[in-house]
Amino acid sequence: MSKTFFIHATVALSILAGGTALAEPKVPVRLPDFKLGQYVHKAPTLEELEADESIHPELRKVILYGYDLFMNTQQLRGKYVFNEMNCRNCHLGEGRMPWSAPIWPAVTTLPNYRGKNWQVNSLEERIAGCFSYSMNGKPPPYGSDTMLALVAYHQWLARSAPIYESNIAGRGFGSVPKPAQEPDYKRGEQVFMANCAICHGADGQGRRVNGVVQFPPLWGDGAYNWGAGMSRVDTAAAFIKHNMPLGQPGRLSDQEAWDVAYFISAQERPQDPRYEQNAEFTREKYKNFHGRTLYGTEVNGRVLGEHANTGEKPFLKPDVLRARTFNLDDES
Ligand code: HEC
Numbered sequence: 001m002s003k004t005f006f007i008h009a010t011v012a013l014s015i016l017a018g019g020t021a022l023a024e025p026k027v028p029v030r031l032p033d034f035k036l037g038q039y040v041h042k043a044p045t046l047e048e049l050e051a052d053e054s055i056h057p058e059l060r061k062v063i064l065y066g067y068d069l070f071m072n073t074q075q076l077r078g079k080y081v082f083n084e085m086n087c088r089n090c091h092l093g094e095g096r097m098p099w100s101a102p103i104w105p106a107v108t109t110l111p112n113y114r115g116k117n118w119q120v121n122s123l124e125e126r127i128a129g130c131f132s133y134s135m136n137g138k139p140p141p142y143g144s145d146t147m148l149a150l151v152a153y154h155q156w157l158a159r160s161a162p163i164y165e166s167n168i169a170g171r172g173f174g175s176v177p178k179p180a181q182e183p184d185y186k187r188g189e190q191v192f193m194a195n196c197a198i199c200h201g202a203d204g205q206g207r208r209v210n211g212v213v214q215f216p217p218l219w220g221d222g223a224y225n226w227g228a229g230m231s232r233v234d235t236a237a238a239f240i241k242h243n244m245p246l247g248q249p250g251r252l253s254d255q256e257a258w259d260v261a262y263f264i265s266a267q268e269r270p271q272d273p274r275y276e277q278n279a280e281f282t283r284e285k286y287k288n289f290h291g292r293t294l295y296g297t298e299v300n301g302r303v304l305g306e307h308a309n310t311g312e313k314p315f316l317k318p319d320v321l322r323a324r325t326f327n328l329d330d331e332s
């Protein structure tokens, strides 16, 4: 059984209509239920931040700066961000929304071991991960003003949440059961044209108004790179099923979500910063990750990811993506 309630998609739709007011569309929203016994978090709102006198004005300023960076990460373009993404694009509701990978659980569950880089990660390192892959960028230095502000925003959102609670309602994007038929490129393309192209463009390159991205690109140089979590077909299927089309989560069937996720994941994007030798070698080395992407496999007659394109980014791998070992000999 799934919950049905209503949200408004007026903002996005009025941009589409060229700013003219449309009748307020109300669309049913279907998201998975929370399970009994799960921790359900109520993240604080910006109004509460303004009203909370226990927060020092200087801290409030830093949290608000972190919020601003999260919502408009493009202000770091060319410095730490080398594509057209903003953090908010994949973490909807200002990073609060269940099933849209709310960001606050990282605060309460880290430091912890991450299979992605085979080491124990801090919150800063987790944020650095999204910079390196989702933003096709270079993480702000640990301890820098930029990093501290982002950390402050994440931590404030987690206010009052229990530490190291693992049973968190709505964490991540959820999952979509494997459909009856193998995901298919052609069917995915049809789902895309019918449900997504209107906002993301028939070429998947998104839409801009006065140079500002209103609808983010889904592939190509402006999008997340081959190392990003979203390039895993199952992760994209879950994000799409529970968040897209914008304002209408749950509208696509499981089959449609997988098909369209497959179609998007079969397009080219900037190189995986972990690239070594060739795409097939890199796929094999990071099998636990790339076993869920199409990287290094042949689709429509070409091997995906077999290129030297790093997008706008003038380098392949940010220096901070180094191995942490805790071998005292390696300490530098
Ligand atoms: C292209 C999409 C995308 C963008 C853009 C993006 N992220 Fe993420 N983020 C992800 C995915 C995918 C995950 C992993 C979700 C999962 O499978 O649980 C994730 C996870 C996270 C987590 C961990 C959440 C948890 O449950 O532990 C944090 C924190 C985070 N992102 C912060 C950021 C920040 C900060 C930015 C901007 C600098 C950002 N993300 C930009 C896709 C994105």
Ligand code: HEC
Pocket: 012, 013, 088, 089, 090, 092, 093, 191, 192, 195, 196, 197, 198, 199, 200, 214, 215, 216, 217, 218, 223, 224, 230, 236, 239, 240, 244, 245, 246, 252, 260, 261
């Ligand atoms: C009404 C406009 C609209 C429609 C239709 C729509 N999207 Fe989106 N999509 C957005 C917006 C806006 C965002 C960024 C959300 C934000 O920043 O709040 C987004 C974000 C995304 C993202 C994550 C960010 C990125 O660029 O990678 C993916 C993936 C995505 N959409 C896929 C789809 C798919 C697949 C469909 C069709 C099933 C679809 N969208 C339909 C507006 C739309």
